Amino acid sequence: MKAESFRIHKPAKTKTMKADISTIRVAIAGNPNAGKTSLFNALTGQTQHVGNYPGVTVEKKSGHILYKNYDIELVDLPGTYSLSAYSIEEIVARDFVLKNKPDVIIDVLDSTNLERNLYLCLQFQELGVPMVGALNMTDEAEKQGLRIDDHLLSKILGIPFIKTIGSRGAGKTELLDRVIELASGRISSTERHLNYGQELEQEHNKLIEVLGTDPDFVSRYNSHWMAIKLLESDTDASAKIQAKHRNAAIVQSEAEKSRTWIRQHFGEDSEVVVGEQRYAYIHGACREAVTVVTDQNRIDHTEIIDKIVLDRYFGLLIFFGVMFLIYQLTFALGNPISDRIDEFFAWLQTLLLQNLRAGILQDFLVEGIIGGVGGVLVFFPIVLFLFLGLSFLEDTGYMARAAFVMDKFMHIFGLHGRSFIPLMVSTGCAVPGVMSARTLVNPKDRILTIMVSPLMMCGAKVPVIAMLTAAFFPKNAATVFWSIWLAGWILALLLARIFRNMLFKGETSPFVMELPPYRMPTLRGVFTHMWEKSWSYIKKAGTFILAASIVIWFILYFPKLKEPDPQYATQRQQIQAEYQLAVNRLDSTLVQHPDLRVEINQRQGRLAAEYHQQLQQIENQIARDELSYSFGGRLGRIIEPVFRPCGFDWRLDVTLIAGFAAKEVIVSSMGIIYGLGEAAIETDDQQPEVKTPLKEKLRKDPHYNQLNMLAFMLFVLIYIPCMATLAAVKKELGKLKYPLFLAGYTLGVAWLLATIIFQMGKIWGLG
Amino acid sequence: MWYEYVIIFSLLLLSIIFLVRYFRKKLATGACESDCTTCIYKNDACHPPQQH
Numbered sequence: 057m058k059a060e061s062f063r064i065h066k067p068a069k070t071k072t073m074k075a076d077i078s079t080i081r082v083a084i085a086g087n088p089n090a091g092k093t094s095l096f097n098a099l100t101g102q103t104q105h106v107g108n109y110p111g112v113t114v115e116k117k118s119g120h121i122l123y124k125n126y127d128i129e130l131v132d133l134p135g136t137y138s139l140s141a142y143s144i145e146e147i148v149a150r151d152f153v154l155k156n157k158p159d160v161i162i163d164v165l166d167s168t169n170l171e172r173n174l175y176l177c178l179q180f181q182e183l184g185v186p187m188v189g190a191l192n193m194t195d196e197a198e199k200q201g202l203r204i205d206d207h208l209l210s211k212i213l214g215i216p217f218i219k220t221i222g223s224r225g226a227g228k229t230e231l232l233d234r235v236i237e238l239a240s241g242r243i244s245s246t247e248r249h250l251n252y253g254q255e256l257e258q259e260h261n262k263l264i265e266v267l268g269t270d271p272d273f274v275s276r277y278n279s280h281w282m283a284i285k286l287l288e289s290d291t292d293a294s295a296k297i298q299a300k301h302r303n304a305a306i307v308q309s310e311a312e313k314s315r316t317w318i319r320q321h322f323g324e325d326s327e328v329v330v331g332e333q334r335y336a337y338i339h340g341a342c343r344e345a346v347t348v349v350t351d352q353n354r355i356d357h358t359e360i361i362d363k364i365v366l367d368r369y370f371g372l373l374i375f376f377g378v379m380f381l382i383y384q385l386t387f388a389l390g391n392p393i394s395d396r397i398d399e400f401f402a403w404l405q406t407l408l409l410q411n412l413r414a415g416i417l418q419d420f421l422v423e424g425i426i427g428g429v430g431g432v433l434v435f436f437p438i439v440l441f442l443f444l445g446l447s448f449l450e451d452t453g454y455m456a457r458a459a460f461v462m463d464k465f466m467h468i469f470g471l472h473g474r475s476f477i478p479l480m481v482s483t484g485c486a487v488p489g490v491m492s493a494r495t496l497v498n499p500k501d502r503i504l505t506i507m508v509s510p511l512m513m514c515g516a517k518v519p520v521i522a523m524l525t526a527a528f529f530p531k532n533a534a535t536v537f538w539s540i541w542l543a544g545w546i547l548a549l550l551l552a553r554i555f556r557n558m559l560f561k562g563e564t565s566p567f568v569m570e571l572p573p574y575r576m577p578t579l580r581g582v583f584t585h586m587w588e589k590s591w592s593y594i595k596k597a598g599t600f601i602l603a604a605s606i607v608i609w610f611i612l613y614f615p616k617l618k619e620p621d622p623q624y625a626t627q628r629q630q631i632q633a634e635y636q637l638a639v640n641r642l643d644s645t646l647v648q649h650p651d652l653r654v655e656i657n658q659r660q661g662r663l664a665a666e667y668h669q670q671l672q673q674i675e676n677q678i679a680r681d682e683l684s685y686s687f688g689g690r691l692g693r694i695i696e697p698v699f700r701p702c703g704f705d706w707r708l709d710v711t712l713i714a715g716f717a718a719k720e721v722i723v724s725s726m727g728i729i730y731g732l733g734e735a736a737i738e739t740d741d742q743q744p745e746v747k748t749p750l751k752e753k754l755r756k757d758p759h760y761n762q763l764n765m766l767a768f769m770l771f772v773l774i775y776i777p778c779m780a781t782l783a784a785v786k787k788e789l790g791k792l793k794y795p796l797f798l799a800g801y802t803l804g805v806a807w808l809l810a811t812i813i814f815q816m817g818k819i820w821g822l823g
Numbered sequence: 824m825w826y827e828y829v830i831i832f833s834l835l836l837l838s839i840i841f842l843v844r845y846f847r848k849k850l851a852t853g854a855c856e857s858d859c860t861t862c863i864y865k866n867d868a869c870h871p872p873q874q875h
Contacts, residue, residue: 413824415824415827416827416828416831417824417827417830417831420827420831599841600841600842600845602838603837603838603839603841603842603845604838604842606834606835606838607835607838607839607842610831610835717842717846779846779849779850780849783849783850783852783853784853786853787852787853788853
């Protein structure tokens with residue numbers, strides 16, 4: 057490949073652009089999972105998210121490159137199979153081409169599925185925009201024995217085709233050369249009309265004639281393309297004509313007549329006849345330009361793996377098993393690092409206790425900042441490894457299989473097969489999960505999916521669940537963690553069934569899932585995705601969690617008790633007196649029996665330890681009284697009776713309220729509460745005691761056990777989604793009643809389930 | 824010490840301002856992190872068109 061010089065740059069401001077640099081606007085379009093984003097990244101040097109998973113591009117991304125004195129702006133469009141007005145991606149891609157009129161379209165075609173990909177290519181050609189076809193993933197096509205004659209294909213279809221491998225950047229210089237040639241008019245791939253056959257052409261020409269009665273409309277829209285769209289009963293084209301054509305009524309009536317005539321003549325709807333004609337043409341072109349070389353020894357790995365993972369029954373087990381493995385690995389690799397970070401923060405707290413003057417600033421830094429933010433950062437390795445596993449799965453192409461396998465299963469519960477994607481996306485964060493439900497065409501499917509997506513274990517719930525499983529189920533933390541994730545799925549499916557029967561009655565629409573070939577993910581790709589997701593965790597800890605921790609610390613620190621209860625002073629004096637008496641007694645024994653020195657020294661040591669423990673208990677009790685007296689403590693006490701049946705004390709209730717802002721805040725508020733509720737007393741050598749990690753504090757707390765912590769984890773999984781998710785739901789569904797319903801039902805279900813678990817567990821003697 | 828209170832209350836004030844702005848932005852944009860100029864849904868009813 058020629059070594060051309062590329063310069064990637066940010067969009068240049070008009071003022072600074074040199075006069076001799078021309079700008080070319082290029083749209084990158086193609087079928088889902090054809091490798092558009094890979095090619096976009098290869099051309100621009102960006103690192104946009106690429107997934108071996110249809111529907112990754114939900115935004116229109118753009119980038120610029122400076123190449124051979126041309127400023128080429130590339131716009132990455134979402135993947136579409138056709139230019140009909142069926143899904144939102146199709147309308148978006150089509151509107152971009154129609155309204156923004158790019159100078160050139162790069163149609164990215166998956167060479168392993170050429171016939172299906174050429175369908176979109178033909179429709180772009182009909183739009184009359186100069187186009188170059190990127191025959192992408194040619195390496196995989198060749199492995200499958202497909203030899204594509206790109207020159208012949210170009211001749212047949214009248215479109216220049218270039219072989220590319222997006223993941224490696226192969227063919228990008230030739231592609232850009234062709235783009236420049238097309239934009240500068242040196243070569244052309246102008247509008248070529250596919251001949252739809254005599255009968256269709258006759259009706260088509262009639263419609264072109266009627267459309268031509270409004271010259272303004274024809275100057276804005278390609279009349280050939282509009283006529284075809286009318287024959288295809290395209291609702292969006294109809295709407296455009298209704299709104300913008302001077303003789304809309306006549307055009308609509310003529311279109312209806314033509315459609316009726318075609319239906320009567322062919323015995324099929326006109327859109328089916330148009331589609332069949334296109335496919336027939338494509339099939340012919342492929343027969344000419346594609347040779348299939350059958351290699352008897354070739355092993356199709358995709359086919360072999362698919363036989364197993366797409367099995368009706370095993371497929372489901374494999375999906376849940378794969379996720380089980382990911383959680384096991386996440387814990388096995390992440391937990392030891394997490395523990396070290398936890399120890400580091402405990403050491404840092406101790407260091408500040410030893411070196412800062414005791415007072416409000418010391419409390420603020422130790423409990424508010426380190427306790428709050430540190431508590432969240434401790435779980436960064438777990439989040440990192442979890443996202444590493446999920447990114448790996450996504451990039452291999454397995455997630456598309458999981459969606460396929462889950463399709464039938466999800467239909468049983470009244471969900472659409474495509475709902476799997478928002479649910480899986482919600483495993484990272486519910487906000488993009490809710491947004492990705494836009495790809496569901498049926499409004500009822502969409503609402504239903506949005507209503508259950510927040511039940512997934514998002515990245516923000518991960519630190520809470522990870523900490524509690526590690527603290528209370530240390531031997532099988534990963535299994536419990538995975539079980540909580542599974543509980544989210546089970547609940548989402550069950551509730552979807554209930555809502556479908558009660559609130560959103562209707563049939564689900566059929567689902568077609570692209571099954572891409574398996575690919576070995578590149579290290580760079582997997583690590584980029586992992587980092588994209590994980591970085592937001594650190595960023596959030598340093599901004600939102602920090603600010604929230606400061607506010608929570610304030611609420612839990614003020615107002616201060618003027619005086620501790622006088623009974624504590626009495627108790628302290630009593631303990632000191634008893635201790636002194638015991639020490640004196642041992643001293644006199646030692647004088648009388650010097651031979652018992654060793655035993656007496658040991659007894660003195662034990663006595664001193666007991667004495668300090670008793671003093672620590674009193675100090676802790678004073679600290680807890682202060683915490684209880686604070687604004688937060690008072691609030692916790694007020695709502696405590698509501699959550700008592702779930703087995704939660706007022707401290708857990710306060711963390712749940714704080715968690716409404718964002719679920720990670722539960723961990724940071726726990727760090728503050730259990731830090732403030734534990735007094736740091738000074739020992740005989742005048743050094744404050746070493747701080748214990750949060751997990752240890754929770755484990756040692758007599759109020760908590762496996763039962764109420766299990767109830768708490770499920771509560772956190774289900775109860776009111778964070779504020780950002782509720783805002784996204786409101787925006788997506790337009791009405792306030794939806795986020796209100798979501799908040800209400802999740803709170804109700806969480807309370808009910810936690811109460812059932814806790815009360816049943818108590819009856820069985822588990823609590 | 825008095826300066827400790829000054830530091831803490833200043834940070835508290837800054838945190839409150841940050842959180843208020845954060846929540847207002849989330850509510851106004853529907854928690855959308857996208858830049859309107861790159862959003863493929865900009866024809867939706869997110870904002871009046873002139874605000875994109």
